[in-house]
Every structure is written in structure tokens, then in C-alpha cells.
Amino acid sequence: MSAAPSLYLETYGCQMNVADSELIAGVLRGRGYRSTGDPQQADVILLNTCAIREHAEDKVANRVRQLISIRRSDKPVRIGLAGCMAQHHRDHLLDTIPGLDFIVGPDGYRRLPDLLEADQPAAAVQLDRGETYQGLSPVRGEGLRAWLTIMRGCDRFCTFCVVPFVRGRERSLPAGVLIEELRDIAAQGYKEVILLGQTVNAYRHDGVDFGELLRMACQVDGIERIRYTSPHPADFTDSTISAMAECAKLAPYIHLPLQSGSDPILEAMLRGHTVADFRALVERLRSAIPGLALSTDIIVGYPGETEEDFEATSSLMEEIGFDHAFMFKYSAREGTRSFKTPETLSEPDKVRRLERLIAEQQARTLRIHQSLIGSVVEVLVEGAARRQEHWLAGKDPQYRTVCFEPAGAEPGDLARVLIEAVTSHTLSGRQIAGV
Ligand code: SF4
Numbered sequence: 001m002s003a004a005p006s007l008y009l010e011t012y013g014c015q016m017n018v019a020d021s022e023l024i025a026g027v028l029r030g031r032g033y034r035s036t037g038d039p040q041q042a043d044v045i046l047l048n049t050c051a052i053r054e055h056a057e058d059k060v061a062n063r064v065r066q067l068i069s070i071r072r073s074d075k076p077v078r079i080g081l082a083g084c085m086a087q088h089h090r091d092h093l094l095d096t097i098p099g100l101d102f103i104v105g106p107d108g109y110r111r112l113p114d115l116l117e118a119d120q121p122a123a124a125v126q127l128d129r130g131e132t133y134q135g136l137s138p139v140r141g142e143g144l145r146a147w148l149t150i151m152r153g154c155d156r157f158c159t160f161c162v163v164p165f166v167r168g169r170e171r172s173l174p175a176g177v178l179i180e181e182l183r184d185i186a187a188q189g190y191k192e193v194i195l196l197g198q199t200v201n202a203y204r205h206d207g208v209d210f211g212e213l214l215r216m217a218c219q220v221d222g223i224e225r226i227r228y229t230s231p232h233p234a235d236f237t238d239s240t241i242s243a244m245a246e247c248a249k250l251a252p253y254i255h256l257p258l259q260s261g262s263d264p265i266l267e268a269m270l271r272g273h274t275v276a277d278f279r280a281l282v283e284r285l286r287s288a289i290p291g292l293a294l295s296t297d298i299i300v301g302y303p304g305e306t307e308e309d310f311e312a313t314s315s316l317m318e319e320i321g322f323d324h325a326f327m328f329k330y331s332a333r334e335g336t337r338s339f340k341t342p343e344t345l346s347e348p349d350k351v352r353r354l355e356r357l358i359a360e361q362q363a364r365t366l367r368i369h370q371s372l373i374g375s376v377v378e379v380l381v382e383g384a385a386r387r388q389e390h391w392l393a394g395k396d397p398q399y400r401t402v403c404f405e406p407a408g409a410e411p412g413d414l415a416r417v418l419i420e421a422v423t424s425h426t427l428s429g430r431q432i433a434g435v
Contacts, residue, residue: 007033008042012060013050015229016196017083019147021048022138024082024109029139031113039067044078044116049085051162053331057085061097068099078116080104087166088335090125106152106167107131127168134177144382144412146190150178150213151197156232158259159270159337160299160330163198170198172205175213179220186222191380191412192395193217194227201231201240211239218247224414225380225397227251230297233258233281234272245288251397252289256282257297261316262309265302270337275316282320293398295324298357301350302330303341310353314360323368323398325361329354362424369400369422376432377402379415388428396427405430 007028011021024046025035036042045067050056064081071077080086080102081093087105094100101122102115108124110131115122132152140146151172154164185193195217197203203210217226226249231240233256244250256278260266263274273281286292298313317325329350332339345353377396385391385403392411393403402417409415409431420429 004032004034005043006036006041008036008039008045009048010046010063011048012056013048013052013084015147015194016149016198017048017050018141019138019149019196020083020106020109022140022147023133023136024048024112025139026137027109027112030137031116035139040070040072042077043075044080045071046080046082049081049083051084051088051166051333053328054333055331057088060085064097064100068097071099078102080115082106082109084162084166086123087125087127088162088333090123094121094123109133110136129169129171132171132173134173140185140188140190144189144191144380145194146185146188146192147194147196148178148181148185149173149196151200151203154198155202156199156272157270157337159268159341160302160333162333162336165335167198170202172197172203174205175208175216178213179216182217182220182223186220189412191223192225192227193223194229196229198230199232199235200228201235201237209237209239210235211237211241211243214240214243214250215247218243218249223249225249225251227253227399229255230257231255232272233278236281236285241284241288244285251399252291253293253295253397253399254285255295255297256285258313258316258320259297259299260302260305260309261313262305265305265309265313268304268338269299269302275312278316279320291398293323293400294320295326295399296320296322298325298327299330300327300353300357301343301345303338303343303345305330305345314357317357317361318364321364321368322361323400324365325357327354327357327361366422366424369424369427372419372427373422374419376416376418377427379404379409379417381406381409381411381413381415383411391428401426403428407431407433 049060078101082104086103103123105125107128111124153168153170155170157164201210379394379402381392381394385393392406404417415431418429418432419427
């Protein structure tokens, strides 16, 4: 009997791609494939890619060329690209990367088995408004945290963003199907779930909105914590905020993309809200949700961004007091609305602005962490700490990494930890008794 064919899969980009890779592994498992961590042993090599920045695409192009160059010649090995980059460059990838066998976009994963059987370069890059991958069983990763995609696509078309073009339009899964999936996730032993969508709080299906879905999710036994990412500031409703305020399982942490702290830039980006709207939302969220932590995304050097716009971003970040931020230089993406808008900032100036925001955010995060010394946080214990022998590590409700000296806690437990020291990345301390 011949051995089962094997799949080597590398994932780049966001958590949605992690969840999509689990779906891809599920599609291929249904055809008898098992996973391998060694590309030299694999029958199929697949890179699940990101198109959000040029740098991410360059990295994947180099990696796939390298894998093609070391492809074994003693057996047929199919090498492909999946996900956003495959969709973004669908018209020329197979021509520009010799040896690439197939490309598959975010709505084409059900067609993977056909692509693998093709005897010439093949593509599945049709966007499909109806594709939600309902009925597929993902192969979930190890650990306590599971990802569940509740909606796909985006209708907002922010000028800088390639997502609506590579992931298509918004579509949500039925609430009943999602709750069944959550029960299954709990039965597999996961304790925490992150609900995913490009504009996750735009979720709506058959009259169930995001707030109602959150409340339903909290009824599933076995799941201790529920998070979600990424919401859009303009899609927050009273229904969602009251669910966050009332349901203990909903972790008090929101990733709230700001992108810029200047109204002219927000308007140019077509973000759909002003600085005042954002401030008002933060105020509503903070007054409803005690202990809320906020993180954000910021782009520096969007075309037309003046020194004044940049200063406005810097001071709004300080005023809001974000716990954490993901900051990037503007990267013009082909096909987006801002692609043809001439850039107005030199590369050194972009770097200077970015480095300043990063330094300011690091200092801010450290300050916030220092204010936690002496407090007690509840940690969902994930496993051994990386740097300290015999210590454990996990996340607190605000998604901060906490390392601690245990006093009986084990992975999977909720432990109370007294915070005694901090860096801008980690809190550390010791487990204390009580619940
Ligand atoms: S809301 Fe804007 S930034 Fe977010 S995925 Fe949609 S288009 Fe991109």
C-alpha cells in the first residue's frame, strides 16, 4: 500500500490566513493528505500568502523561488501559492515564477484537489460572493486558542487597501452553524476563541447582528474567553457594546484600527469616520467596558500627509493611550484607489515618522505596564514560559503576555497572578491563591 500524500504549508499574514490554512489542510485531509513540517518530504508545497504590503509579497516570492529551486526530482512535487497574493497577481504569477504549478485565491480552496491533479500550471482565482466555506472541517492547531471565521470580505474600500479586491465582498455565516462550530471547538478542548472577519463587527446573517452573535457565543460551555478581530470603528453598535459590557466571557480588549489621527487624511482614505467620531467611540467603549485595552493600526506617509497631519496622529495616539499599536509605512498597492495618487513623502521621512511613532508607543506601553505592578491579573495558562525555567506563561484578558512562577497552576487553568515586574512586551509575577 502506498503512503499517504503529504502537504507542507507555510502561512503568512493575518490571523484570517491562519484560519484559512486550517481550512486548506481540512480540504486536503479529506483527500487523504497528511501534514508534514519538512518541505523535502512533501508531495504538495503551499504558501498561504498576504498582499497587504509590497514587502510581504516580495518575501513570499523569494521563498517560493527558493522552494522551487530545491524541489526533489525523484517524485512529482506540486508547488503553489494560495490566498491574497495569488488573487492580487492572478494574471501574471504563473508566468513570472517559473516552476510554480498552481495558484488559488481565497475563494478557491474547494478546488484545490482539482488543481493538484492538473498536469499543467493551473489557477482557481474567481471571487465567489457565496463562498463562506460552510461545511468544511478545518484542521485546527495545537494549544488552547482556536480561530473561527464568522464573516469574509469587505465592502468598505478604504483607498489604500487591497482586501476588498482580493477577498471580495462581505458575507457572513449563519449563526446556528457558527454556534455548532463553537461547540465542536469546545469539545476539542480549546478554551479561547478568536472570532475573525475583515470587518468582523459588520457581521449580520438572517437578522442576527454581531452583538447578538457574541451573546450566543458566550452561552457555549467550555469556552472561557472570546475575542474578535478586526472591527471597523464605524460598525460598532449599541448591541455590540452592551454585549461587551454584560458578558464576562468577552475579553476586554479591542483592536480598533485608527490609521491616521488627522481628519483630512481619514477623509482621503475614505475611512468613514472622523477623529471626533473615533474619540466618541473610545469614550463609549471605555465607559461601558471596565479595564478595556485598545490596540490599533497606523499608516504613516499616506499621500498628502503633512507634518501637521503626522503630529495630529502622534498626539491622538497619546491622548487615547493605546496599549499597543501596529505601525507601518504606506505601501501603494496595485488596484487600490490610492495606487495612482502620487506619494508626497520621501522614504527617509517615512522612516523617521515611523520610528518616532514606534518609540512613542513603546514608551506608552511600558508606562501602562508599569501601572500594573502590584495588581492581580487572571491568566489563561498556555504552557511553559520561554525564558524562565519552571515558569508558566499565558495571556491576561487584555491579551498581554504574562510569565509567572506557578503555585499549582497547569496549562488550561485560569491562574491569579500578582504582577511584580514588567517590560514593554511582558508582565511577570507569581501565582497567588484564590479565584
Ligand atoms: S475596512 Fe478598509 S482597511 Fe479594513 S479590510 Fe476593509 S478596506 Fe481594508
